[in-house]
Amino acid sequence: MNAISLPDIAVQTQSGSLPLDWVGMCGIALPVRLDGQRIRVSADAGVSLDDGQARGIHMSRLYLALEMLEEEELSGDLMRRLLVRFLDSHRALSSRASLTLRGEALLGRAALVSPLKGWKAYPFEVHASLEGERFHVELRLELDYSSTCPCSAALARQLIQQRFDDDFRDRPLDHERILAWLGSQQGIVATPHSQRSRAHLRVRLEQVGTIPLRSLADLAEQALGTPVQTAVKRVDEQAFALANGQNLMFCEDAARRLAGALRQRSDVHGFGVRVVHAESLHAHDAVAEYRWNYSAE
Ligand SMILES: Nc1nc2c(ncn2[C@@H]2O[C@H](COP(=O)(O)OP(=O)(O)OP(=O)(O)O)[C@@H](O)[C@H]2O)c(=O)[nH]1
Structure with a gap:
C-alpha cells in the first residue's frame, strides 16, 4: 500500500493573530492511583496557545502523555512532570499548562461503637498548573457532616x-x-432541628509529595466532630445523638473550626473553606466561607 500523507490541519497558520488562554480536552476518562486505590477520574488537560497564528494545538500529544498517571501514585511531583511534558510537546506554541482531575475517593469508616464499618465517598478535584517555574497544586475535597442548631x-x-x-x-x-x-415524649416535648451539611475545602499544597486526601478528610472530620456515618446499629445511633447534642454548631462555627484545623498544617499554604448547612428549619441553606492566603479562581 502506498504511504499516503495525511493532512495536518493543526500545523497550518491562520490569518490574523489571536493567542488563546487555554486549549485542550475536558472529560477524559482515566484511571489514577490515589491513596493506594485505583480510581476512575475525569481529566481536563490543556495548554495556552500563545502563537496567535498557529491553527491549533496537538491534542493527541496531551492525551498520550496522560498515560503517565496510570501506574504511579498521584503526587504533585508526578503532575509537574506531566505538565512539563505537555509544554515540551508544544514548544514555541505554549507557555502554560494545566491539568484537573475529578473523581470520588472511597474511604473506609468504622462505626462509632459497634464493630461495623462501611465506605464513604469523597468527591475530590486535584488541579495543577505550570507556567515557567511557577507550579501550583490545589486539592478540592467535599465531605458531609451533621450539624445541630x-x-x-x-x-x-x-x-x-x-x-x-x-x-x-x-x-x-x-x-x-x-x-x-x-423518658416520655410528653416530658421531652421538643427536639432541636439538625441537618446534613457539606464542607467544601480548597487547599493549596506546599509540597509536591503524594496528594493528602485521606489525612485532609480525617482532619476535617475531626474538627467538625459529627461526620455522617456508614454502618449504623442502634448503639451507634445513640452515640451519634450524644455526639450531636455535645456538638451544637452554626455554619459560622463549622467554618471557624475548619479554618483553625487547616491553619495548623504545614503542607498547606493557602485555603478556602465553604460550609453549607442544608437547613431543615428553612427551605434555603445557611452558608459560611473563609479564605486564608487564597483568592478564588
Ligand atoms: N487542535 C485541535 N485538534 C482537534 C480538535 N478536534 C479534534 N481534533 C483532532 O485531534 C487529533 C490529534 O491532533 P494532533 O495531536 O495534531 O495529531 P497528529 O497531527 O496526528 O499528531 P502529531 O504528529 O503529534 O502532531 C486530530 O485528528 C485533530 O483533528 C480541535 O478542536 N482542535
Whole structure:
C-alpha cells in the first residue's frame, strides 16, 4: 500500500493573530492511583496557545502523555512532570499548562461503637498548573457532616423546662416519676432541628509529595466532630445523638473550626473553606466561607 500523507490541519497558520488562554480536552476518562486505590477520574488537560497564528494545538500529544498517571501514585511531583511534558510537546506554541482531575475517593469508616464499618465517598478535584517555574497544586475535597442548631437546642430546652414546671410545680419531686417523665415524649416535648451539611475545602499544597486526601478528610472530620456515618446499629445511633447534642454548631462555627484545623498544617499554604448547612428549619441553606492566603479562581 502506498504511504499516503495525511493532512495536518493543526500545523497550518491562520490569518490574523489571536493567542488563546487555554486549549485542550475536558472529560477524559482515566484511571489514577490515589491513596493506594485505583480510581476512575475525569481529566481536563490543556495548554495556552500563545502563537496567535498557529491553527491549533496537538491534542493527541496531551492525551498520550496522560498515560503517565496510570501506574504511579498521584503526587504533585508526578503532575509537574506531566505538565512539563505537555509544554515540551508544544514548544514555541505554549507557555502554560494545566491539568484537573475529578473523581470520588472511597474511604473506609468504622462505626462509632459497634464493630461495623462501611465506605464513604469523597468527591475530590486535584488541579495543577505550570507556567515557567511557577507550579501550583490545589486539592478540592467535599465531605458531609451533621450539624445541630444551637439556637434550636436552647429553645427546645426552654420548652422542656416549662413543661417540667407545669407538670411538677405542685408535686413532690419523686425520683421514679421524674425518671419516667424524662423518658416520655410528653416530658421531652421538643427536639432541636439538625441537618446534613457539606464542607467544601480548597487547599493549596506546599509540597509536591503524594496528594493528602485521606489525612485532609480525617482532619476535617475531626474538627467538625459529627461526620455522617456508614454502618449504623442502634448503639451507634445513640452515640451519634450524644455526639450531636455535645456538638451544637452554626455554619459560622463549622467554618471557624475548619479554618483553625487547616491553619495548623504545614503542607498547606493557602485555603478556602465553604460550609453549607442544608437547613431543615428553612427551605434555603445557611452558608459560611473563609479564605486564608487564597483568592478564588
Ligand atoms: N487542535 C485541535 N485538534 C482537534 C480538535 N478536534 C479534534 N481534533 C483532532 O485531534 C487529533 C490529534 O491532533 P494532533 O495531536 O495534531 O495529531 P497528529 O497531527 O496526528 O499528531 P502529531 O504528529 O503529534 O502532531 C486530530 O485528528 C485533530 O483533528 C480541535 O478542536 N482542535
